Amino acid sequence: MEAWEAGCGTRKAQAARTREAFAYCRRVLVGAEGLEFYLASALLPTRKRPYTWALYGFARYTDEIVDTTRYAPERRTARFEAWNGAVEAALRSGDSSHPVLHALMRTLGRWDIPACHVREYLVSQEMDLRVTEYATYADLRGFIERASLSFGRQMLPVLEPLDRVLAGRGGDAMSEAMQLTNIVRDVQEDYRLGRVYLPQEDLSACGVSPRDLSGTRVTPQMRAVVRKQVGRARELLVTAELQEGALPPSSRPAVRAVHSIYGALLREVEMRDFDVFTSRVRLGPWRKAAIGSSALAERLSDRFACRRTAAVVATA
Incomplete structure (x- = not known):
């Protein structure tokens, strides 16, 4: 038992x-x-x-x-x-x-x-209770590895990768891109909780003080800080998409749907001219449903193609 x-x-x-x-x-x-x-x-x-x-x-x-x-x-x-x-x-x-x-x-x-991946995730949550800012992007990435990459590494076996190394690289890139996107869209919410995830080195380089993140006004300098994070996230998304072939066809539509959702969130930030301070960036239910429907159609198409191939092989 x-x-x-x-x-x-x-x-x-x-x-x-x-x-x-x-x-x-x-x-x-x-x-x-x-x-x-x-x-x-x-x-x-x-x-x-x-x-x-x-x-x-x-x-x-x-x-x-x-x-x-x-x-x-x-x-x-x-x-x-x-x-x-x-x-x-x-x-x-x-x-x-x-x-x-x-x-x-x-x-x-x-x-x-x-189990180490679960424990790493818990460490990241404990960090959220005591760490309120990150000096450099390298410091922030230490948090991201524990918070997001550890979660992606839990998910990877469920996706049954064809090439675990390549799929792991793609999963890590995707997890980091997702975390960066969430940091960007949650600037105001995190500020109210007393946290600033945007690296202090980026804020200083653009002439932005953490107090500026209160959202009372939006400056070109504040937009520049967000633009830098969006650029990083976009590069990571490209890396993740290049590794999709390391996953089996049964897992690709789900992963592509997540890619599409986070790509759409980044486009929304860009359309707002990088203003994430006056309101939270969201995708409406219809846009999410449209992305899901597209991925579902892809999945059904792949399943039909596989069955047709199998039938041809069986009658050959």
Whole structure:
């Protein structure tokens, strides 16, 4: 009997518990403004989808503990420490009574995902509670590696790469691009939480003070700082797209959908002339749906082509 089965009753009851845990992660994902990731997961084969809900659900659940404005910093720290302890206990035992952690443990076991990537992600969230600024982009990238690259490395086995090294490079580039884009679009929200992710060296080079990020007025210098981050993210997206061939056809539509969503977010920033200070950059549900529909059509086309090829081979 596996550790996660102990004391859980019959196999039928355990299966029901596991299904509900994955469903709970799906609800967390959609409820925490994760609709784009949910749409992308729908483009994966059915057998992979619950595992992506578990990984994204865990990340979102943890992020909500750290980033909520409902609690004072001391309360957020206490809640995170309690959650961190629960995650460590689950990693040691292989199971948890918490549905997010139960689903996460099932996912780590099914896809042989190293627990170190989960711990790295937790380190990044702990950094969010005590680090309020980053002197250089190299310093910021240390945070990004723990926060975003660690998550991408959890996801990689679920995508079943054809070439793990090349797919890993693409995944790292995509994860960094996503984190940079989120930093750009969340400048105001992060400022209210007392954090400035934009590197201090970039702010200084453009003649911008952290206090300028309050959004009371937007200057050309502030736009220049954002333009620099957008340029970095665009270069990373190109690198990520060049590595798509390292993934199997069944995983490419989902990954391309995420690429398209983040590319569209960057275009939206550019269309606003890099003003991310007066309002948060968002994609409306129709634009997300259009991207999802395009990726779905691609997936169905690929499936039809594969079946037609198989039928030709069978009759040859």
